[in-house]
Amino acid sequence: MATTGEREQWREWIETKNKVLEEQLYALARQTRENWYGKDVYIRGLIEFTNYCKNDCYYCGIRRSNNKALRYRLTEEEILACCKTGYELGFRTFVLQGGEDLFFTDLRLARIVAAIKETYLDCAVTLSVGERSRKSYEMFYEAGADRYLLRHETANDAHYGQLHPKEMSLENRKRCLWDLKEIGFQVGAGMMVGSPGQTVECILEDLEFLKELQPDMVGIGPFIPHCETPFYGQKAGTVDQTLRLLAVVRLILPQVLLPATTALGTIEQDGRERGMLAGANVVMPNLSPSNVRDKYQLYDGKLCTGSEAAENLDNLKRSMEAIGYRVVSGRGDRAGYVRKAI
Ligand code: SAH
Numbered sequence: 001m002a003t004t005g006e007r008e009q010w011r012e013w014i015e016t017k018n019k020v021l022e023e024q025l026y027a028l029a030r031q032t033r034e035n036w037y038g039k040d041v042y043i044r045g046l047i048e049f050t051n052y053c054k055n056d057c058y059y060c061g062i063r064r065s066n067n068k069a070l071r072y073r074l075t076e077e078e079i080l081a082c083c084k085t086g087y088e089l090g091f092r093t094f095v096l097q098g099g100e101d102l103f104f105t106d107l108r109l110a111r112i113v114a115a116i117k118e119t120y121l122d123c124a125v126t127l128s129v130g131e132r133s134r135k136s137y138e139m140f141y142e143a144g145a146d147r148y149l150l151r152h153e154t155a156n157d158a159h160y161g162q163l164h165p166k167e168m169s170l171e172n173r174k175r176c177l178w179d180l181k182e183i184g185f186q187v188g189a190g191m192m193v194g195s196p197g198q199t200v201e202c203i204l205e206d207l208e209f210l211k212e213l214q215p216d217m218v219g220i221g222p223f224i225p226h227c228e229t230p231f232y233g234q235k236a237g238t239v240d241q242t243l244r245l246l247a248v249v250r251l252i253l254p255q256v257l258l259p260a261t262t263a264l265g266t267i268e269q270d271g272r273e274r275g276m277l278a279g280a281n282v283v284m285p286n287l288s289p290s291n292v293r294d295k296y297q298l299y300d301g302k303l304c305t306g307s308e309a310a311e312n313l314d315n316l317k318r319s320m321e322a323i324g325y326r327v328v329s330g331r332g333d334r335a336g337y338v339r340k341a342i
Pocket residue numbers: 059060061097098099100128129130131149150151153191192221222223224225226263298299
């Protein structure tokens with residue numbers, strides 16, 4: 001648990017409109033990041049391998065009720081072809097993300113993970129396929145998966161209920177995260193910034209939860225409305241609030257792997273660079289086949305071009321160099337991480 005003093009400090013940082021205090025916060029976050037990771041920027045190749053989803057989250061553009069979404073699934077061969085392209089470009093982490101699509105059974109997914117790990121011995125595989133049973137997660141770990149991303153979305157029960165239909169629960173989401181951690185994955189939690197109904201108190205609960213869970217990664221990006229969801233017309237989260245939160249999370253979890261997310265790059269042109277300067281140390285360019293990229297529309301206007309596209313890695317490298325950082329090749333594990341034996 002955070003002390004009252006700590007909580008008040010978090011609150012001040014999150015709420016401040018004082019540019020001087022903000023700059024101090026970012027400088028402190030950068031210093032902390034540089035103590036652990038120097039100037040290195042880790043890259044991940046993001047493969048969005050299915051947009052079928054059995055869930056109906058109110059914020060998400062690929063929710064099952066969106067019958068305008070053009071659904072697709074990649075085959076195992078297509079996924080491996082993405083990895084090949086990515087490997088040649090210098091990626092050493094592949095992130096397989098998708099909707100909750102039960103076509104991809106545990107066995108099928110485990111096979112895909114194993115195939116990637118057999119071909120690319122020096123690569124890490126990250127899964128981001130939502131809530132499954134502990135047994136499923138164990139199977140993925142045994143197949144060789146290294147990391148798992150599952151944003152908790154909000155640590156406040158009532159707020160969770162405002163974002164999700166009643167068949168989903170914060171309790172199960174948290175159960176998944178604790179299971180993943182116990183099994184031995186590098187685990188990523190996280191939340192959207194400015195989602196409908198989010199208050200400063202919700203954010204403080206998020207921070208409290210992150211402090212308790214001690215995840216290896218935290219995904220934080222602004223909420224952006226999607227026109228085919230119940231949240232169409234709601235306000236998007238702001239860049240400044242996202243940056244302040246990135247910095248505070250860096251200070252609470254000094255060694256955390258913290259991406260400057262696509263959503264941040266989408267709401268502002270130099271969002272990703274500003275994320276880096278607020279304590280982020282990871283970027284996740286899109287490695288999906290170009291013919292499906294525009295179909296993985298979690299929110300309106302989602303970027304998949306420019307530096308967001310894996311094949312434009314040179315752009316990204318230059319933009320990172322321009323702010324004093326350098327993109328490195330390599331798995332980019334969390335500092336100090338040791339894989340647990342099965
Ligand atoms: N099915 C997987 C992957 C979800 S997509 C899972 O459940 O983990 C990855 C993330 O995109 C989500 O966790 C959510 O935080 C984010 N996201 C979804 N819709 C969004 C929106 N409208 N604006 C911003 N981020 C969104």
